[in-house]
Amino acid sequence: MIEAKDTGVLAGFPPRVRRVREPVVALWVFAILALLPLMSSGYVIYILPQYMLFGVLAMSLALLWGFCGMLSFGQAGFFALGAYIMGLCLQHAGTLGVNAAYLALLASAMAGAVIAGAVGYFLFSAGVRDSYFVIVTLALSIIAEQLAVGQSQVTGGWNGMFIPRMQLSFWDWRLPLDSDASIYYLIVVFVAVTYSFLRWITRAKFGKVLAGIRENEDRILSLGFKVHLYKTATFAISAGLACAAGALYGTHAAFVAPSLAGVLFSTEVVVWVAIAGRNSLLGALLGGIVVSSISNALSAITPQYWQLVLGVLFVVVVAFFRGGIAGAVHRFSARRRG
Amino acid sequence: MAELLRAEHLTKRFKGLTANDDVGFSILAGEVRCVIGPNGAGKTTFISMISGHLQPSSGHIWFRGEDITRMSVVERARRGIARKFQTPSVFNHLTVYENVELAVLGTSRPRHRRDARVREVLELVRLSEQSDKPTAMLSHGQRQWLEVGLLIGNDAELMLLDEPTAGMTAEETHSTGELVRSLARDLRLSAIIIEHDINFIRNLEAPITVLHLGRVLAQGDYDEIASDELVRDSYLGH
Amino acid sequence: MSAALSVVVDATLITLVLALAAFGLAIIFGLVGVINMGHGAMLTLGAYLMWAATRMDVPFVLAALISALGVGLVGLLLEHVVIRHFYGEPLETLLLTWGFFLITTEIIKIVFGTDLREVVNPLPGSFDLGTIRFPAYRSLVALFAIVLMVAAALVFYKTRIGIRIRALMQNSEVASLLGLNIQLTYKIVFVSGSFMAGLAGALISPMLSVDPYIGNIFLVRSFFAVTVGGVGQILGGTLAGSFLVGGMETVFALVSSQVVAQTIVFAFAIVILRFRPQGVVTSR
Numbered sequence: 047m048i049e050a051k052d053t054g055v056l057a058g059f060p061p062r063v064r065r066v067r068e069p070v071v072a073l074w075v076f077a078i079l080a081l082l083p084l085m086s087s088g089y090v091i092y093i094l095p096q097y098m099l100f101g102v103l104a105m106s107l108a109l110l111w112g113f114c115g116m117l118s119f120g121q122a123g124f125f126a127l128g129a130y131i132m133g134l135c136l137q138h139a140g141t142l143g144v145n146a147a148y149l150a151l152l153a154s155a156m157a158g159a160v161i162a163g164a165v166g167y168f169l170f171s172a173g174v175r176d177s178y179f180v181i182v183t184l185a186l187s188i189i190a191e192q193l194a195v196g197q198s199q200v201t202g203g204w205n206g207m208f209i210p211r212m213q214l215s216f217w218d219w220r221l222p223l224d225s226d227a228s229i230y231y232l233i234v235v236f237v238a239v240t241y242s243f244l245r246w247i248t249r250a251k252f253g254k255v256l257a258g259i260r261e262n263e264d265r266i267l268s269l270g271f272k273v274h275l276y277k278t279a280t281f282a283i284s285a286g287l288a289c290a291a292g293a294l295y296g297t298h299a300a301f302v303a304p305s306l307a308g309v310l311f312s313t314e315v316v317v318w319v320a321i322a323g324r325n326s327l328l329g330a331l332l333g334g335i336v337v338s339s340i341s342n343a344l345s346a347i348t349p350q351y352w353q354l355v356l357g358v359l360f361v362v363v364v365a366f367f368r369g370g371i372a373g374a375v376h377r378f379s380a381r382r383r384g
Numbered sequence: 385m386a387e388l389l390r391a392e393h394l395t396k397r398f399k400g401l402t403a404n405d406d407v408g409f410s411i412l413a414g415e416v417r418c419v420i421g422p423n424g425a426g427k428t429t430f431i432s433m434i435s436g437h438l439q440p441s442s443g444h445i446w447f448r449g450e451d452i453t454r455m456s457v458v459e460r461a462r463r464g465i466a467r468k469f470q471t472p473s474v475f476n477h478l479t480v481y482e483n484v485e486l487a488v489l490g491t492s493r494p495r496h497r498r499d500a501r502v503r504e505v506l507e508l509v510r511l512s513e514q515s516d517k518p519t520a521m522l523s524h525g526q527r528q529w530l531e532v533g534l535l536i537g538n539d540a541e542l543m544l545l546d547e548p549t550a551g552m553t554a555e556e557t558h559s560t561g562e563l564v565r566s567l568a569r570d571l572r573l574s575a576i577i578i579e580h581d582i583n584f585i586r587n588l589e590a591p592i593t594v595l596h597l598g599r600v601l602a603q604g605d606y607d608e609i610a611s612d613e614l615v616r617d618s619y620l621g622h
Numbered sequence: 623m624s625a626a627l628s629v630v631v632d633a634t635l636i637t638l639v640l641a642l643a644a645f646g647l648a649i650i651f652g653l654v655g656v657i658n659m660g661h662g663a664m665l666t667l668g669a670y671l672m673w674a675a676t677r678m679d680v681p682f683v684l685a686a687l688i689s690a691l692g693v694g695l696v697g698l699l700l701e702h703v704v705i706r707h708f709y710g711e712p713l714e715t716l717l718l719t720w721g722f723f724l725i726t727t728e729i730i731k732i733v734f735g736t737d738l739r740e741v742v743n744p745l746p747g748s749f750d751l752g753t754i755r756f757p758a759y760r761s762l763v764a765l766f767a768i769v770l771m772v773a774a775a776l777v778f779y780k781t782r783i784g785i786r787i788r789a790l791m792q793n794s795e796v797a798s799l800l801g802l803n804i805q806l807t808y809k810i811v812f813v814s815g816s817f818m819a820g821l822a823g824a825l826i827s828p829m830l831s832v833d834p835y836i837g838n839i840f841l842v843r844s845f846f847a848v849t850v851g852g853v854g855q856i857l858g859g860t861l862a863g864s865f866l867v868g869g870m871e872t873v874f875a876l877v878s879s880q881v882v883a884q885t886i887v888f889a890f891a892i893v894i895l896r897f898r899p900q901g902v903v904t905s906r
Contacts, residue, residue, distance in 0.1 A: 117713065165892075172896045177657050177712040181845050182895070185888045188842060196881035251489050258486045261475040268435070268473075269490040269538050270461030309838065313724065320717070350732050357724030364717045365704060 069245070072328050076238050083227045092226045093342075095233040095298050097335045102240050102291035104319050104334030105327050110284040111316075112324035113248055114277060115260035116176055119312045120183035123190030124162070124285045126307030128154035128292025130194065130201055133209040133302055147212030150293050158289025159282040166281035170274035187312045194304035206303030209296045229298055236294060237331070240287060244327050247283070256280060314341070317360045323372025333371070386448075388413045388542055388574050389434070389465075394443035396429050396598075403429040405598040407443070411542070414572035416564055418585050421595035427578045428470065430595065431544045434576070435467040436460045447542070461490070464541030466534075468548060472527040474519050474534065480506065481515045483530055487537030502537065509533035509563070525556040532563070536573070543567075543575040549584055561587050624753040629876065631754055633869040638764035641864035643826060644844035645771065645856075646819030651845075652854040653787055653811045656705060656715040660722035661819055661844060662837030663730075668693045668823025669832045670730055673739045682744045690821035696726075697816020701809055709808060730834050741827040763825050770818075775857045787811060791854065843867055846891035852901025859903040866902070867891060 079098070083091050103125050111117045135142065135150035142149060165186070169179060194201045201207055214221040214232070223229040247253055255276055258266040267273055296302050305311065315334075322333020337356075344352040363370055369377070390410040396403045403426045411417050419427050432438040434445060436457040444453045452460055475483050484502045493501055506512045509529045514522060522530060528548055535543045545564070549557040561584055567573040579585050585592065585606065592609045594601040602612045609615055647661045658664075668689045675685035700722055708714045745759040778784040786802050787810075798804055823837065830836060851863025867887055874883035894902070 115713075117717070169892075169896055172899070174896055174899065175712070177716055178849070178895055178899070180713075180716060181657070181842065181849075182892055185842050185846075185892065189885050189888055192881045192884065196879060254482070254486060254489060257478065257482075258475055261477055262473060264469075265473045265475065265534070266486070267457050268461055268467055269487055269534065270458055271490055272458055313720070316720075317724070350728050354725060354728040354732070357721055357728055360724060361704065361718060361721035364714065364721060365707075 068326070068328055072241060072245075075328070075332065076234070076241075079234050079237075080231075083230055087226070091230055093339075094335075095230050096295060097339050098233055098237045098331075099291045099295040099298070100315075100318075100338040101331040101334030102237055103288050103315055104322065104330040105240065105244055106284040106288040106291070107315055107319045108324055108327055108330035109244055109248070109287075110280055111319060112326070112330070113253060113260065114256045114280045115263075116277060116281070117180050117316070118183040118281070118284070119180055119309065119316065120186040120190070121284070121288050121315050122309075122312035123187040123307045124158045124288035125292035125295065125311075126190060126194065126302060126304075127157060127161075128289035128294075129209070129296030129299075129302035129306060130207065131157060131289070132212070132293035132296040133207045134200070136210045136212060136297065139210070145213070145215045147214075147297065150212075150297075151290055154289040154293040155286040159286035162285030163278055163282035166278040167274070170277040170281075173274070184309060184312075187307065187309050190307040191304050191309070194307050201304070204304065206301055209300050209302060211300065212297040233294055233298065236291075240291070241327060241331060244287075248327065252276070252279075314338075314356075317356055319370075320360055320363050321356075321370055323370030323374075325369055326372035326376075329370060329372025329375075386413050387411075388415070389445070389447050391434065391445045392443055394430070394433055394445070395441050396426075396433060396438060397441045403598050404433065404440070404595075407595070407598075407600055409593060409600075411574055411576060413541070413574055414568050416568045416575045416577065416588060416590040418577045418579055418588060418590050418592045419595060420579060420585065420592060421601070424597075425595040426598040427595055428546060429598075431467065431546055431576065431578060434542075435465060435544050437467070461538070464539060465544065466538050466540035466542070467544040468528075468531045468535060468546060470546045470550070472524070472531045474527055474530050476520045477518065479516055479518055480511050480522070480530060483519055484533050484537045487534040491537075491539045493539075505533050505537040508536060508567075510559075525552040528552065528560070529563075532560075536567070536571075541574065543573060545575055545577045547578055547580065549579065549581055557581060557584055558587070560584075564588065627754050629872065631756065633865075633872040635757070635760050635764050636868040636872050637861070637865045638767040639760065639826060639829070640840070640843060640847055640868040641771065641860050642763065642767035643819075643822045643840040644847040644860055644864055645767075645774075646815040646817070646822060647841075647844045648848045648851075648853075648856055648860040649774075649818060650812055650815035651848055652856055652859075653791060653815075654709065654808050655712060656709070656719065656812070657712060657845070658815065659716055659720040659841070660700070660726065661719075662835075662839075662841035663723040663726040664693050664697065664816055664819035665823035665826070665837035665840055666730060666832075666834060667696065667726060667837075668820035669741070669827035669830075669836055670734050670739070671820070672824035672827045673741050673832055674734075676741055686821060686824040689824035690817050693820025693823070694813050694817035697819075698809070698813045700816075701812040705812065706805065706808065727834050734834075736834060739832040741832060743828040759828060763829075766825065770821075771857055771861070778856060783807075783810065842888070846888065846895075849899075850891050850894045850901060852903040855901060855903045859901055862903050863901065866894075 082094070103121055107118060107121050131154040132147070132150040135146040135153065139146035165182070169182060195203055211223055211229070213223055221228070223232060248256070255266065255271055258271070259273055259276060263273060318333045318337040319330050321337060323329035341352065341356070367374060388411050392408050394404055394407040394409070407430060419430060421427050429438060433440045436455055436459070440453065444451060446452065447460070447463055447465060450463070452463065475486065478486070481502060484505050485498065488498050488501050488505070503512065506515055509532055511526065511530060511533060514526065519527065519530065528551070532543070532545070532548065549560050552560065564575050564577065565588065568575060577588070577590070589606070591603065591605055593603045594609060594615050602609055602615050604612070643665060646664065647658055650656050650658045671689035671692045672685055675688050676682065680688065704718050705715055708718060743759050745762060748755050748757045750756070778787065786807055789800065790802060790804060790807055847863035847867045848860060849863070850866050851859030851861070853859070870890065871883050871887045874886050
């Protein structure tokens with residue numbers, strides 16, 4: 047009974063359209079992703095993990111924006127921070143003793159969560175407006191990009207940083223991830239775990255309160271909820287995930303440059319999520335994968351017109367279809383089922 | 385009966401205007417009190433100082449003997465002071481059930497008791513049948529009731545009801561009065577009610593405080609107030 | 623001594639140029655509550671129109687006017703087609719104007735290309751007053767910024783449209799009861815803000831190399847200048863905020879790098895935003 051109710055709140059749609067079974071669709075998606083390397087190889091298997099990590103980045107934004115009503119233009123900054131941390135750890139792998147990649151993943155998740163937690167608490171405890179928060183995250187993004195450029199002795203500046211491929215290890219057993227398929231599977235698992243984690247927290251008490259904050263912040267305050275703590279926690283989780291995804295991206299792409307932290311990339315993430323549907327985790331994940339792969343394919347052919355199309359699409363979605371594609375799918379399938 | 389809330393010398397000044405001037409007030413556990421007065425008398429300012437939405441310029445408020453004058457809305461809500469706003473403030477895109485569930489989540493009730501509590505509250509405010517409907521589909525009166533349900537579900541001890549019957553039919557108004565009285569009688573739930581509807585106030589048979597230009601003009605039961613010369617001149621007689 | 627004085631002159635000029643750049647944002651944000659994320663794109667567009675006009679040998683002042691009118695027209699279009707349906711929804715208008723930024727930037731890239739463009743400086747060189755050297759064009763623009771803002775203040779406080787706008791800011795319900803045409807007033811404000819952004823972009827263009835993202839440097843700084851100064855304090859707030867943001871950046875840049883200076887100033891602005899969300903200048 048409770049089960050059925052939760053979907054309504056947390057998917058963020060009016061309850062009458064809650065009959066789409068998101069977990070079923072998600073299971074299909076992950077099954078297809080898992081089977082893909084058996085059927086295909088080459089460029090697709092090489093590049094897809096990067097898009098999946100963009101999908102995680104998109105989910106981290108959806109958590110913040112769609113579920114809590116706070117928009118961040120700084121997600122790319124956290125993503126890039128993760129990549130740089132991974133790069134630094136792997137470069138000093140010899141001196142660290144433990145598996146440097148594990149350390150990097152942990153450190154990046156912590157770094158993202160701590161930075162976002164500190165900034166978030168600082169702002170939310172004073173009740174800073176949501177629209178001001180957007181600008182602050184934009185400023186964070188600019189700072190991140192400039193630091194990446196400026197601290198060239200650490201980051202390599204404009205030239206970027208080359209990052210070795212990580213390997214898995216359990217005690218004495220080592221598994222290099224040099225083949226495309228092996229790291230592909232690592233990342234599929236990471237994406238699936240992240241999705242499940244986010245779905246779990248958004249359906250638990252935590253997520254219900256977030257929905258309440260998004261719907262009516264005054265009311266939720268008057269019910270005695272410490273809204274600033276919920277917002278801080280959400281921002282911290284979102285940033286921690288973006289950072290960890292960035293760390294994996296760094297070791298997969300083998301390279302990170304300041305533009306990864308930039309405002310333009312942050313903007314792209316916002317566009318993916320808006321178009322795919324900010325209220326749906328799975329929508330954001332698929333949006334991140336699909337839109338970023340289309341972007342990359344079309345950027346090679348007609349970069350400017352594609353960006354223009356994205357911009358127009360963005361405005362249309364924000365003005366007329368706030369649920370994005372996922373919202374439209376939900377409505378459509380609900381109508382068909384009556 | 386134990387005193388639940390006491391306010392002394394409450395004063396609120398905005399720029400040049402004094403909205404509340406040296407207001408004193410107290411309410412017992414399980415008691416219902418009405419605050420009336422013409423528009424601009426400072427009724428909502430008064431309620432807002434009790435709920436924590438406004439900080440008084442001077443004066444003190446005690447709740448169960450504890451000085452809460454400087455506490456935030458959240459801290460007061462956690463102690464059991466719950467406010468119903470003038471225009472219903474509920475979660476419009478959630479279902480009726482989910483609305484009350486959020487209120488119950490705000491209490492320390494263990495997980496396995498929550499569902500039963502939500503249903504109990506829905507029963508009290510007569511919204512059990514609307515449980516799965518989105519709140520946006522409720523009538524205005526039903527939304528007012530839902531908001532009262534949120535206060536109950538949140539384990540309020542003192543409800544601040546700002547015009548609870550606004551926009552209600554005569555019948556709904558009557559049952560709202562019944563609800564408030566039965567909550568006070570059976571659950572010892574106190575309420576401070578701001579109202580304009582004189583019939584509603586008379587039926588409530590509750591002590592009345594009359595505010596005028598930010599000051600307490602008179603206190604007493606309906607008949608006393610109705611026969612008070614000052615009140616007749618400035619308010620009831622129009 | 624003269625070194626210190628020249629820093630003061632530098633900081634003053636930077637303050638005034640930033641105030642000019644932020645002015646359009648201050649108008650739109652302060653008076654109709656829209657955080658115009660397209661402000662940067664409006665500055666950029668003004669700069670490119672300026673470049674195009676001066677290349678066609680249009681006299682400098684006329685070219686600046688044409689650029690400002692052009693951006694004002696674009697602002698009118700944006701307001702009429704999209705923004706007017708979303709007044710009172712700060713997050714939505716923020717997103718929509720950001721979309722406007724995306725679209726405008728791409729159109730600029732398509733029309734003008736991505737190469738750096740140089741607008742010819744009409745007043746190259748500098749002049750000396752005592753021991754201090756003033757860059758000629760920059761000083762003139764700074765002077766113009768003061769004149770423009772004083773003129774705007776006169777309009778705001780002395781004319782009928784100014785009184786209408788202030789009435790609207792105070793209380794839109796009462797204003798509409800008094801028979802003010804709210805939609806039209808908002809439109810006038812939005813278009814004036816766009817016009818100012820276009821004018822600022824045009825006048826600033828000779829000081830920098832023009833590229834499609836030139837306005838973005840100013841977007842966040844303008845926003846902070848406006849909020850630090852005090853939203854709605856069109857004149858005093860914008861000047862005070864620009865002074866704190868621009869002036870601090872100049873001073874910090876002396877002792878460290880430009881990047882560090884900007885980081886410090888952003889952090890400072892965020893701190894102000896938290897502790898004084900109403901800004902340093904208030905009407906009370």
